[in-house]
Structure formats: C-alpha cells, structure tokens
Amino acid sequence: MDYPARQKKIREHLAAARVDFLLANHLPSIRYLCGFTGSAGFLLVEDSRCTFFTDVRYDTQAHNEVQDAKVVIARKNVLQAVGEWIRLRNRGRRRQLGIETDHLSVAERERLADIIPSGTKLKNTQGMVEKVRMVKDEDELERIRAAVQMGAGLFGRALETIRPGIREVEVAAEMEYAARIAGAEGMSFPTIIASGERSALPHGRASTHAIPPRAFVVCDFGVILADYCSDQTRSVWVGHATDEARNAYEAVREAQQAAVESVRPGATVEQVDRAARTVLRKAGLGSYFTHSTGHGVGLEIHEAPRVATGQKDVLQPGMVITIEPGIYFPGKWGIRIEDMVAVTQTGCEIMTPTSKSFLAV
Secondary structure, eight states, X not given: OOHHHHHHHHHHHHHHTTOSEEEEOOHHHHHHHHOOOSSOOEEEEOSSOEEEEEXXXXXXXXXXXXXXXXXXXXXXXXXXXXXXXXXXXXTTOOEEEEEETTTSOHHHHHHHHHHSOTTEEEEEEOXXXXXXXXXXXXXXXXXXXXXXXXXXXXXXXXXXXXXXXXXXXXXXXXHHHHHHHHTOSEESSOOEEEEGGGGGSTTOOOOSOBOOSSEEEEEEEOXXXXXXXXXXXXXXEESSOOHHHHHHHHHHHHXXXXXXXXXXXXXXXXXXXXXXXXXXXXXXXXXXXXXXXXXXXXXXXXEEEEESTTOOOBOOTTBEEEXXXXXXXXXXXXXXXXXXXXXXXXXXXXXOOSOOSOOBO
C-alpha cells in the first residue's frame, strides 16, 4: 500500500481547508493512512510527518504494522500523550488542528481542548479522509475483487442448505463456517437470511424462523479478506414459483440492471439511484422500494458515497459501490438483488460473478 501517497492527499485537503494538521481517530481511516489494525489509537497528520499514538497493549503490533509514521506508545492516557505532543511542538504558534467530528466524542473533544496550547484551535472537519478513501487504488481493487470472489462462493453453500423447515440461522451458520474455512478474516456484517414474511425486512438478520415451503429467501452476505469487505444479495424462491413472484423478481432484476448500466465516470450517484427507481415506478412498484440504491464498500462495509436521492457525489474511476434495489411487501415477502461494481474509465466493472436469473429451489 502506498501510504505516503495517501498521506499526501490528506495534506492537500488540509491545505485547501486551511487546516494546519489533522488528528484522525476513526480506526479504518488510520488503517488506510498507516496500516495499523488494532482497536485503539490516534494518527496526527502534519505537514511533513505523521505520528501514531497508542497504548502499551499495542507496542509490538504498532511497531510491526505502522508504516510511514512515527510510533509513540503512551504509558498512561493516549489522548493526553497526543495533547502533550502538540503542546511541545507548537508552543507559541497559532495553528488550526482538524478533528474528525463524525468520530471524536464530545468528551474527547473537551479533554483535547483542555490539553492543547491556547494558540491551537480545534477545527471541525467532516469526511476528509473518507473522501480520499472513496477512490480505490489498484492494490485496493485487487483485494476487493478477491473478497468478492470468495463471498460469491458462499451462495453455492446457501443453495445446498436452503430447504423448507430449516432455520435461517442454520443456513447462515453454514455460510459463515464455509467462509472461515476458505480463509475469510470474518464476515462483513451478520449474515442476512430472511424468509417468508421476514424477507420483507430489508435488514432482517438470520433468526430461528423456519423457512416456509413457498416463499422468497433473501440472502445478503459478505466476507472480510485482507482487510477489505464484500457485499452481495440474492433472492431465491423456495417451492413452486407463482407468476406473481416471477414478475416481481424480474422487475427488481431490470431495475438493478438499469442502475448498473448507468454507472460511469461523471454520473452522479443520484442518477444511478434514479435509474433503478424509474424502472420500479413504471412497474407500479416504486412505493415498495424503501431504501437507497447502494453505498461505497472498502475497509468498511458502508462507506461513502451513498447512492441515493439527493446525493450529489460524482462517480470517478476507482470508486466501488453496491447496486441493490429491492421491493418489500410487509406481511408477505421481499426481494433484493445486489452486486458490487467498480467505476472504470468508460463505465463499470461488475465484480460480482453470480447469476441474477430467477432461481427456485
């Protein structure tokens, strides 16, 4: 990973925002900027260096993992060590210290304000590192492709397991066991296996509910591999399929395909969202599509940009997003189809290899 290049981009954003240095505390962003994978730390990005602060639990890990940043091991409070470092290096200077307002707690902000010198002022920044993370480099894209391929393989295990009477948690457990055996570091999120009436819950986690003899089963799952996440959804029918089920599924498939085909450099995420909604609205199903069309994926399962109405982010080559329209009939059933796509110079690369044809098991 090219950490110096990433840090350089952050410094460019700091200069544009007239901020002298940035204190990052969001762990995925710290991992992105210097490689640390532990659960506690702060990264101070200055104009000519980066300094990583953590506690004694991570002494060995930090020195092994952190790249292109000085490591400081705090013997007591880590935030206190950060404040003392800033005070020693900026005594008598008037400077702006950027903080990640989406991630720094109110208590931490107040404590930091008490520690830093009076000439240093805290300045709120929002999504600065996340904006840089939206565009993946080739190393990241390769890791994401590998995670997507591994995750896609779990759908075959789901199809082998799904049958009337088996509990949703049993299907999820089989998939998650297969993921671990294949080498996954973990699941991107708790596996969703939602059947029958529960398939109408967009985020219906796997439960002890038994799969009915005739129903949709929404399977939403992903793995973490080499730090990067995958995300995929397929909806299958159990039993003899009705025309109503087939027609509703086909409407979602067409909406998903329309959104995928709209992905290209220069398009806005709102345009991608609109492409899916237009198809479902024409099919008389628009009111049953109740969530956004997608989101970014990378070190986190939900990253910027959000693919939704009113969002103005412009797609650029290297961005990776999900396309996942769905329809949900409360008390009846739901359908969702999701792929991950990477924006290319001319359009998009569909990363997810799994067929989207209607499938009855």
